Amino acid sequence: MKTVNQGIEKIDAMSLLTGKAVYTDDLALENCLVVKVLRSPHAFAKIKDIDLTDAMKIEGMECILTYRDVPNKRFTMAGQSYPEPSPYDRLILDRMVRYVGDPMAIAAGTSEKAVDKALKLIHVSYDLLDPVLDPDKALDHKSIIHPEADYHVNGDIGNEVKRNLCASGEFSAGDVENEFSRCCVIVDRVYHTKANNQAMMETHRSFSYPDHAGRLVICSSTQIPFHVRRIAATALDIPKSRIRVIKPKVGGGFGAKQTLVSELFPALVTMKTGKPAKMVFDRSETFTASTSRHEMKIRVRIGADKAGHILAIQMDTLSNTGAYGEHGPTTVGLSGHKAMSLYNRAKAVQFTYKVVYTNTMSAGAYRGYGATQGTFALESAVNELSDLLSMDPLQLRLKNILKSGDTVAAYYGETINSCPLPACIQKGREMIGWDRKFPFRKISPTRIRAVGAAIAMQGSGIPDIDRASARVEVQEGGFYTLMIGAADMGTGCDTILAQMAAESLGCDMDKIVVSSVDTDASPYDTGSYASSTTYVTGMAVVKACEELKRKIEAKGIYPALSASATHSSPVSPPPFMAGFSEIEMDLETGETKVVEFVGVVDCGTPINPSLARVQTEGGIVQGIGMALYEDISYNPKGKMTRDSFMQYKIPSRLDVGRVRVEFESSYEPTGPFGAKSIGEVVINTPSPAIAHAIHNAAGIYLRKLPMTAETIFMTLKEQKTAWPSVLKN
Amino acid sequence: MVQSLDEAYELLAQDRNNVILGGLLWIKMGRKQYQTGIDLSGLGLNAISETEDSIHIGCMTTLRQMEISPLLLQWFGPLFSDAFKGIVGVQFRNLATLGGSVYSRFGFSDVITALTALDTQVRLYRAGVVTLSKFLNMDQKRDILEKVIIKKQVTQTSFQTLRKSATDFSILSVATSLCKGNWKIAAGARPSMAILAENAAGLLSPEPDEKTIKAALDRVVNELSFGTDQRAGAGYRKLLAGVLVKRGIEAICR
Amino acid sequence: MQITCRINNREFIREIEPDLLLIDFVRSLGFKSVKRGCDTSNCGLCTVWVDEKPVLSCSVLAARVNHRIVTTLEGLEEEAKAVGRFLAKEGAEQCGFCSPGLIMNILAMKKEFKTPTTDDIKQYLAGNLCRCSGYESQLRAIEKYFDLEGKNQ
The missing domain is CATH 3.30.365.10 (Aldehyde oxidase/xanthine dehydrogenase, molybdopterin binding domain)
Incomplete structure (x- = not known):
């Protein structure tokens, strides 16, 4: 092939690299009104009154819009095909505010200074409500986060909104209890992944203006231009034909821009004033008032016979969708299906889930979309199982994973055409030097190196x-x-x-x-x-x-x-990956660094091997951040505690050791030139592979992310398990 | 931009909302609105110079200047480059000023930790020359920090820190020094401001044996207080202090 | 207040607000390569040179560049292309939003190091965040760029 499967430079590379004006804010009209949003300081409250008198006195203010000025039609901001599985639980501005950061007023003026001044002069009075901050206590909490009568769901998603239950459901194949009764070892543990921010470098932004025919043009940094058109039409209550959406170059998305975030604010201002308007989120807004990865608590039960045949897998996920249900009912499914399907030799599988509302920022789409959380849980459990069986963890996988030609019940009954996962595992094993390095090597009296592994899959559309x-x-x-x-x-x-x-x-x-x-x-x-x-x-x-x-x-x-x-494809052939980490742990402090990460990926035919490689390296490094320190947390009043790159650290180039990537390409007959996908599968293995290496270094299982030096050290100290014996080796 | 320190002080005294501008990094992030920013850039206070017995570092000297200064390296070893290299990035350190870093008295300051382990004084426009530790504990009267003065004596140093990620704030930072047989142990980001562990340092001889070091470490964790913040708990910091101080002492003895 | 400064070899005399930041000043003059990625001086996207030194333009008052020399990527088109070709070959630019700041700092590093080691590179560029690439492809490109530059000297 001449151009396919070649590492060709991106057609826009040199314009991006020489800093040409190609992104949304570079292209915005000079005379845009500056749009900003007044956000709720409370996690849960009902607005009694908003007084705009003082604010509108500021020179240069064009308008300030409140719940009184928005169409009364609920919608979801999730960028999904209609009819969206996400509930219609939002208004552009609602009288009820459901998290710290929820918008209360949209202010537009001719200068940023005027708008900033005006925002400070908007007086709001509230009836404070008791917020639900803990997902474990959300179900049947006395506070109902969405009591509104016009709340709407498009289909059966197991929703019981009066119980703060956004979605629930179950799936099973085979008789799990019967299979568990035949197991000689069973791991039964709860794994907890936190919310993470996508942290693309370009924050959310969009501008809007009326065109020559009086239609509304929205120019936005988005992954979903056509969904923006439909959702904006619903939210603004105008015909879809009256909206045009333009997408310039986008400075990263990772799922953050698969939801409408900034678009509706300037759009509403343009509709009301007939003037061009622009909104650029600052970094703090991008942390506190967009969407994050869903926090999940996943109970895994997995059992095997003496020979290491996995007989039964049971997963139960509790997902925290935050104040709104964007992507809530769908991400949770992947936490089970895209993890369990890997072990298709299991005789019985069961997956149950609940998605709950809380008064924290809405979760949404982030690369991996639930599969990342599920993979951490199940792959960690499989590693624990290998330990109980005293079996090499790679051997255990090779014995139990799916194969080409398998029909996979847990994967929606699809038949797998292309699965070179065994080859991925073998190649990665050689690249990392598994047989020499597993489980650990002591490199000084206080330092230890260890390896860990995990496998993953995703879908393709x-x-x-x-x-x-x-x-x-x-x-x-x-x-x-x-x-x-x-x-x-x-x-x-x-x-x-x-x-x-x-x-x-x-x-x-x-x-x-x-x-x-x-x-x-x-x-x-x-x-x-x-x-x-x-x-x-x-x-x-x-x-x-x-x-x-x-x-x-x-x-x-x-x-x-x-x-x-x-x-449109009737199937979603999964790409596969085997990930291997080598870590170095400082036993005196718990400090743990990834020295090397090896990823071997099957994405079918890589259409552009250079770009596929960079996707993989980038996904791995995001995964390392998730594993070791990225953590969205809230204070007792529901305010997010890390809302900047000063507090929420993403990996810098000093934080990652070597990342090495190879491809073990299969040929997917249903894809173009044999291609499958690559964008998401690459973020799934670092957390479980690093957790595994930490166990191999120190004999402790960390089942909650992130795994910081402090957690590692304090766990070591409490358990005093393998630590001293490791040191003696 | 002012023409003299007199003028700068006059402006500072005029209005509570006037402020001396350092590198602007922290002032910009704060929520406070200022009336007038007083810029000392034109006063030639951005140099590192030496007299017979001391090194003078002007308040507008950037952290990057200090980090690559041959003079500071010659007298104090790589203390400043080790201490500063984790502070965000080169571009940040080309702006961040010594005066801004010290005057702000931030608990997380690696700058203050490093300076605390040396024989350091500051010269203030009104209060005159005072020791660094006295300055750090003084009532926060409005004044201008003109320069930092470090006694010029060959000092062996070591800077130890632990961070969640390479360019994050320290969870704990420890600067250790040995000069003419006298040890200094400074611990910062506890998370409160750097302070000397004087009792522990007092136990150490110029070439301490293992037993003495052990005694000093026990003293360190008892003599200093540790707190909890977003980055770590007090208990962990306390345990970490022993490790980092030990490593500091060992690095110097080696 | 009025300031006079040279930006990319052109003199600008402008009336500005005293609290105007350099990033907003240069962008308003059309130098749109300069990007803002955070509010806390942490991301490195807005890197420009003031008197040839790399600084964060989000943290410099425009008033402070009075009578000084400012350089943005627009003023280094040829040099940017030379580095850029290596980054493009690896696919390292990805979304490209952090590229201008990164290249400004790579070119600043080049003035301080003739043949930087891998550690030098990582250390010098630590303040340039990137979320797409995982840095590995950038490192490959930068090492190749300096290899070639070294050979040309």
């Missing part, structure tokens, strides 16, 4: 729901325009899709021009999330190009000759 179109057209001079609606957020999908088009059409990359998304011009696409773009949109591109080729063969080539195609 949402079957039958994700839908993408592509259009390719011959232009004068013999080049092609490729129109797509998928949203490149830095991942390079514009380039990857152009590679597929060039390969299909048998031309050079420079003959393909890719447009950015504009809902007026681009063909429909559900958006860039759920690891869908390469697999789903890619297939639409291939289909369109094949169609165009047929036309060219039949009619010859001439300008305006074009072809379009739409694709």
Whole structure:
């Protein structure tokens, strides 16, 4: 292949690297009104009154909008296909505020100074309510977070809103209790993952203006331009045809921009005033008033016979969706299905879950989308099981994992076409030097090095729901325009899709021009999330190009000759990964550093191996941050305690040792050129692999993230288990 | 920008909301609104110089200047580069000033921890020359920190710290020094401000044996107080103090 | 107040508010390469040079660059391309939002180190955060860039 499977530079690389003005805020009109939001200082309250008299006296103020000024139509901000599984539990501004940071008023003025001044002069009086901050106590709490009568769910998601239950459900295959009765070892533990912030470098931002026909144009840093159009129409109560959404270059998303965050505030201001308006979230707002990863507590029961055959797996997840239900009912599913499916030799599996509301910031989408949490839990439990069985943890996996050709009940009954997971494990084992290093080596009287491992899977798009179109057209001079609606957020999908088009059409990359998304011009696409773009949109591109080729063969080539195609996949073939960590632990302080992380990935055919590699390295490092220190916490009043890069530390380049990535590529027959996805699977293995290495170093199992030096040290001190014996070795 | 310290002080005294600008890093983050920012950039207070018996570091000297100063390296070893390298990044340290760091008296300050382990004085516009520890414990009267003066004597030093991530604040920082047979042990980010463990240091001889070191370590954890904040609990800090002080002493003895 | 300064080799005389920050000043003049990623001087995205030294433009008052020389990535187009080609080859720019600040600091490092070690690179660039790349591809690119620069000297 000439262009596919080549590490081609991104088509926008040099413009990004030389700092061209290509992002939302760079392109905003000069005369935009500055829009800011007054946010609730209380975790749970009802607004008695908002007095704007003093604030509106400030010179330069254009308008201040409150709950009195917004359409009374509930909606969800989750970027999902209609009908969304997330409940309709929001208004743009609500009289009830449900977390510290919930918007109470939208202020717009001609300068930032005027708006800042005005915000301080808005007087709000409240009836304070008793907040629900602990997810363990949310169910049937006397405070009901969503008592509103117009709360709405689109289907059966196991919702009982009066019990603060956003969603619940269960799945089982086989008879777990019967299988557990045949097990000779059973691990039964609870694993706890915290909320994390996606922390993309470009914060949320958007601007809006009326166009020549009086339609509303929203320009936004988003992963979901078409969902923004639909959701904004619902929220603003105007026809969808009256809205146009434009997506410029995006400075990272990781799921944070799979939810509407900033869009509706300037949009409402433009609607009310007829003027251009812009809102740029600062970093603190991006931490405290957007969406995070769902905090989950997952009980895992897993049992095996003496020979190490896993017979039964039971998982029960409690997920904290925060004040609103964005992505709540869906992320939780992945915590079970995308973990348990790995062990398809198990005779029986059961998965139950509950998603509860609390008065903390709404959770949402973050790379991995529940699979990350589930993988930490189940992979940690499998490592504990190997310990009880005195069996090499890699051997235990090779004995029990799914294989090509398997039909996997826990994976929605899908049949797996391509699974080189055993090869991934073998290659990683060699790369990290497992056989020499497992379980640990003492490198000084106080320092120890140890290795740990985990495996993971994800999906490639949402079957039958994700839908993408592509259009390719011959232009004068013999080049092609490729129109797509998928949203490149830095991942390079514009380039990857152009590679597929060039390969299909048998031309050079420079003959393909890719447009950015504009809902007026681009063909429909559900958006860039759920690891869908390469697999789903890619297939639409291939289909369109094949169609165009047929036309060219039949009619010859001439300008305006074009072809379009739409694709939706009935299956979601999982990519796989084996992750291996080597850590160094300082036994006197508990300080633990990742010396090396090896990831071996199967994403089917890597369309662009360079970009696939960087996706993997980036995902691994985010996973290391999650494992060791990233932690969203709240004080007793419900205020988030880490709301800046000063307090919420993401890994710097000094914090990661070597990261080495290899591919063990399979060929997925349902994907374009044999490709599956890569974007999400790569964040799943670091937490369990690092937890495993910590156990191998010190004999302690940490079942709650993050695993800080203090936790490690204090646990060691309390347990006094293997520590002294380790030191004697 | 002012033309003299007299002018700067006059402005400072005029209005409670006037403030001396250091590197601006912390002032910018605070919620307080200031009337007038007083800029000392034009007064030539951004240099490291030496006299016969001391080293003078002007208040507008940046942390980066100190970190790469051959003069400071010559007398105090890599104390400042070790102490400062974890402070955010080079660009930050090109702005952060010594005066701003010391005058703010932040508990987490690695700068204050390092200076505490040396024979350090500060010169204030009104109060004159006082020792660093006296300054740190003085009532916070409005004054201008003009420069830091460190006694020029060859000192063996070691800076030990533990951070959650490489550029985070210290969970605990310990600066240790040995000069003419006298030890100093300074511990900061406890999380309150750096302080000397004088009793422990007093137990140490110039070449302490293991038993003496052990006694000093026991003394350290009892003589200093530790607290809890977002970064760590008091109990952990206390245990950590023993380890970091031991490592500091050993690094110097080696 | 009025200030006079040179930005990217062009003189600017402007009337400014005393509390205007350098980042907002240079962006208002059209130097949009300068990005803001945080409110706490922690991310490094807004790195520019003042008198040839890399600083955080979010933490410098525009008033303080009066009679001084400011350089943004727009003023280093050729140098940026030279580094950029290496980053592009690795796919290291990803979303690109942190790239201008990173390249400004790489070029500043080049003035202090002829042949930086891996540790030098990591240490000097520690204040430049990136959430996409995991840093490994950036390191590959930067090492190759300095290898080549070293050979050219």
